[in-house]
Every structure is written in C-alpha cells, then in structure tokens.
Amino acid sequence: MRIDHNHYNMFVEVAEDCPATSAQIPKAKAGAKTVPLMQYEMLAGHPYSYTQEDVLFEVYATRNSIPDELRAEERERFFSKGQPCLRTSSLCKRYGWGIHHNAEGKIALYAIDSTEYQTLKNDSSLKHVRAMRSSRA
Template identity: 65%
Template sequence: MKDMNYYNTFIQVAEDCPASAAIIRKAKGESKTIPVIQYEMISNHPYQYTQEDVLFEVFAARNHISENDRVSAREKFFSKGQPCLRTSSLGKRYGWGIHHNAQGKVAIYAVESDDYIKIMNDKGITQVKAMRSKRA
C-alpha cells in the first residue's frame, strides 16, 4: 500500500477561502459532517494522527464500520486513491491550516493565529495551499 501521508508540510488555507478567521463547525443533530469529524479528531489530539488515520476514521465513522472490521476496511479503503487533506473544508472554507510534522502527524492552526503565520513562514517546511473551491 502506498503511503499517502505528507511529511514536514503545511497546508495553508485556499486562496479563495472565505474565512478571515477560523470557524469552528458544530454538529447538527445526530450525524456529524466530515469537517466536524476532522476538526474534532485533529484539534482534540494534535500530532497524534496521520492524514491516513484522519481520512479513514472519517470514512469509518460515517459508514458505521465496527472496530472488528476496521483493519480489512482500511486496506480496502486505501486500495483505491483517496483525496488528501488539501481537499478538506477545514482549509478550503473554514480557515484552518493543517501542519504535518516530520512523522506525518497532523495538527490544525487558525489562519489568524501567530502559530499559523510562524509555520507559514518557516522555510524548512514545505508549503502547499488547500485546493481552491472554484476554478481560477
């Protein structure tokens, strides 16, 4: 299986991100949206999960995959290409930058924060932008 994680990389907010300050989405009703699950998972556990962990856990939660079935489901999930966190609404719409450390573990930073600016200006970290929502 191919490694889909980024290492020592910062995903800046998209050029067309409408948020000038980070927005914290809340769940509406019983089912959580993808950005809510991603936000809760990463913000509550900074640098604990890789991009692959986050992508799969969102899929597993939304598809009610039991703990017993997760190993085989994860293999099947990654057997075909999956969009990376550059496509996440966190960076596209809600103003969150996603930092991947040297081990590939992720944390999020609000676009208006000093930490976001510090990571964005760090020449030792690969800088990429979240995907645009609209074509240029």
Template identity: 60%
Template sequence: MKDINYYSTFIAVADDCPVSAAEVPQAKGGVKTVPVIQYEMISRSPYVYTQADVLFEVHADLERESFFSRSQACLRASALGKRYGWGIHHNAEGKMALYAVESEEYRKLLQDRSIKQVKAMRSSRKS
C-alpha cells in the same frame, strides 16, 4: 451493545484440524489474512484483548486496506483549509495539528522555509 465475549472458557482445536502441531499463519501474497491478524494480536499480547476487540480490529484492518486500495482525496481538498480557515501542519512523523489562520503559530509556519509549503485546493476555478 451485545456482549459476544467468552468468559472462563477454553476453545480447543477442532476434531478435524489437519495439523498435529501448531503452525503460525502466513500472509498470502504479502497480504495479512484474518488468521494472521488474529494470531499476531493474541500471541503478542496475551490476556489483553477480548474476543470483541480482536474481531473488531480484524474488521477495521480489512476495511482500512480496502479503503486505501482506492484513490482518496488528500487533506488539501478538505473544507478545513478551503472554507473554515484552518492550516494543517504535518510534523516529521506525519502527525498533524490544526492552526487558525489568524494565529501567530499559523504565521510562523507559513514563513518557515524548512518545511514544504502547499495551499489548500481552491473551491472554484474562477479568479
């Protein structure tokens, strides 16, 4: 991987920058822009991220937003539960763990009426 980071370097404000005092970038229409994400990362954690870290995180954030702007299949449609025999437990924080269908933990979760019970989607409409 090519090293795109700067070392022992200061990037000064451009000669044609339109402001004489720094401004905090603002989201547009409730959506974080590239400068907002960059500002938040660098200002909240000075000397933590490299240029590569910031550029990649901005890219990942924008791709995530684009990805979730479209409808996505939920994990009920995953082959883990449809084909491979794995139950997926979501805890109160939405974090997940896998449980083998033959395990005691799976059986306990299946019988736990304090949590919502749903099935993985069927592979076919038959039977």
C-alpha cells in the same frame, strides 16, 4: 505494497479563495456531524496524535458504521484506491484552518489568525502547499 498517503514536514495553507479571515469551528447539519466537523473534533483536541491516513479512514469508518473487528481489513481496502488528501478538506477551504504535517507524518490544525499559523507559513524548512480552491477562477 500499499502507497503511503501521509505527508511529512509540510504545511497546508488555507485556500486562496477561503472566505474565513479567522478560523471557524464547523457545525453539524440537521443534527448530524459533517465530515469537516468530524475531522475538526479528531484534530483539535489531539494535535500530532493522528496521521492524514488515520483521519481520512476514521471519518470514513464512522460514517459507514464499520465495526472495530473489520477496521484493519477495511482500512487496507480503503487505501487500495486513491483517496483525496486533506488539501481538499473544508477545514482548509472554507473554515480557515491550516494543517501542519510533522516529520513523523502526524498532523495538527492551526487557525489562520494565529501566530503559530504565521510562523509555520514562513518556515522555509517546510514544504508549502495551498488547500484546493473551492471554485475555478
């Protein structure tokens, strides 16, 4: 039986040491999409369409050119070992985005400088966690 790597009714606030005071869109480097850019593109245009597992695996599969016909098997293999959650994503650590996980485990991005971010940050019905710090203090 595989472990569920999704979260429910949770808000990931930006990291304590996040340098962004307003949300930024990640940029490609050397003409290639970075992991945070790929995550951003999946989530920004499709709020509450994907789970954390969907995002983590799709980015992995795309970066590793896994063909569609092998994705189901590769997804099982991918999640058979521990995977870092989106609390480690640069979206939350560097670029100023919070991530809300709804009751179904679907996720959406919220800019640190938005009213919606503040509303979610103050919502006592949600579990609140901070993104992982970029550096040790």
